[in-house]
Amino acid sequence: MKLRLVNILNLNLVVFLIALSMSMVGSAQDTDKGQVKFLVDVDNGYFEIMIDDTMFLKLFKCDLELGKHSAKIWSPGYITNQVDFEVFKDSTTEVLVNMAISNERKQFEADYKSYRMDFHKSITIPGYTTLGLGLATTGFLIAAYDTRRQVYADIDSYNYSASYIDAVKFKSDVLANNQKYNRLRYTYYTFLGLTAASLGTTIYTSVKFKRNRKEPTFNPDSPFKTSSTLYISPFGVSWLINIG
Amino acid sequence: MRNLLYILIFLFALPSCLKKIDEVDEADKNIFDPTYDGDIWFEVDTIYLFTDQWNNEKVKFNYHILEERTPLLKPSQINLWIAVNDNNGFFAPAPLSTAGLYGGTFTQLPDGTTSYCVEIGVVTINGGDTLVYNQFTQCKDL
Numbered sequence: 001m002k003l004r005l006v007n008i009l010n011l012n013l014v015v016f017l018i019a020l021s022m023s024m025v026g027s028a029q030d031t032d033k034g035q036v037k038f039l040v041d042v043d044n045g046y047f048e049i050m051i052d053d054t055m056f057l058k059l060f061k062c063d064l065e066l067g068k069h070s071a072k073i074w075s076p077g078y079i080t081n082q083v084d085f086e087v088f089k090d091s092t093t094e095v096l097v098n099m100a101i102s103n104e105r106k107q108f109e110a111d112y113k114s115y116r117m118d119f120h121k122s123i124t125i126p127g128y129t130t131l132g133l134g135l136a137t138t139g140f141l142i143a144a145y146d147t148r149r150q151v152y153a154d155i156d157s158y159n160y161s162a163s164y165i166d167a168v169k170f171k172s173d174v175l176a177n178n179q180k181y182n183r184l185r186y187t188y189y190t191f192l193g194l195t196a197a198s199l200g201t202t203i204y205t206s207v208k209f210k211r212n213r214k215e216p217t218f219n220p221d222s223p224f225k226t227s228s229t230l231y232i233s234p235f236g237v238s239w240l241i242n243i244g
Numbered sequence: 245m246r247n248l249l250y251i252l253i254f255l256f257a258l259p260s261c262l263k264k265i266d267e268v269d270e271a272d273k274n275i276f277d278p279t280y281d282g283d284i285w286f287e288v289d290t291i292y293l294f295t296d297q298w299n300n301e302k303v304k305f306n307y308h309i310l311e312e313r314t315p316l317l318k319p320s321q322i323n324l325w326i327a328v329n330d331n332n333g334f335f336a337p338a339p340l341s342t343a344g345l346y347g348g349t350f351t352q353l354p355d356g357t358t359s360y361c362v363e364i365g366v367v368t369i370n371g372g373d374t375l376v377y378n379q380f381t382q383c384k385d386l
Contacts, residue, residue, distance in 0.1 A: 144262050151265055158271050160317040164368035164375065167276035178268045185262040 034087035037061040047075040077105035122209035126202035144184035285313035308347030
């Protein structure tokens with residue numbers, strides 16, 4: 001085994017034992033060992049296991065020496081749990097580990113919920129309101145333009161009318177469509193004002209929210225981080241020594 | 245930020261295009277419109293005495309419809325009702341001339357006056373009823 005010192009305090013000295021990983025897996029089947037399987041009840045799909053304070057696992061099962069062992073299980077957002085179990089020859093010991101949610105996670109969830117509520121109140125709702133008003137405004141704008149074009153067409157038809165019936169009909173159309181046009185453009189003005197007010201509100205609340213609120217984060221450190229451990233993962237085995 | 249500026253310019257520039265349509269208020273100058281609100285739409289050009297082939301003295305009237313008061317679509321003639329000095333009126337068509345104008349001529353027996361007032365209205369037949377509307381009167385001396 002060859003150790004290589006990488007740096008001074010707070011740096012990890014890591015030695016990868018790739019060859020050892022192969023030999024350990026192979027030798028485990030040959031000597032007096034049994035298998036243990038951890039059924040860890042967590043909702044994030046991630047957990048770390050420290051067996052006998054020396055062997056660090058990210059796997060849910062491994063081979064161990066026969067006899068009694070102790071394991072500490074940790075998962076982000078859960079209280080570290082300790083379980084004792086016994087490994088028997090040529091059998092698999094299943095260890096069910098119930099994990100309790102930590103107070104930090106509960107606090108984070110409450111904080112995050114509050115953050116999201118404020119986010120919706122400050123950005124989502126004003127934003128969607130502005131979008132809706134903007135779309136409605138655009139709709140009224142298009143309808144007003146369309147009606148305006150129709151009024152001009154009716155005026156042309158009126159000016160071309162060479163009979164009593166046509167003149168009466170097109171005059172009636174001019175007046176009716178002009179009334180509709182005026183109604184639409186006043187509605188457009190109203191919605192334009194509402195859109196502008198909503199846009200201003202959205203900008204104000206967004207800026208205020210970004211200044212006053214910071215998204216909560218939850219990245220708890222593993223309690224096993226500072227240990228000197230045998231690291232076993234699906235990709236190999238390594239020996240981790242943390243200095244400082 | 246620039247996109248926001250474009251949106252604001254777009255939103256606030258467009259209302260200027262949605263102004264009141266002033267032409268609607270002017271859409272009452274078609275002489276076929278019973279709610280016509282324009283000025284007199286014809287002109288009596290000349291009124292003069294003449295002696296016909298049977299040696300009878302008569303008064304001759306020449307008139308035309310003002311070009312700007314005729315519809316853009318030109319019918320072959322416009323039917324009119326004409327009365328002189330509040331006497332009984334008569335129907336007369338004003339044909340379209342090659343110059344694109346409507347006008348005509350009619351004669352009356354002189355009534356001893358030197359001033360004649362000509363009243364002309366547009367005639368239409370609507371649902372079996374004959375309507376005379378948009379009458380105006382213009383007086384002229386011999």
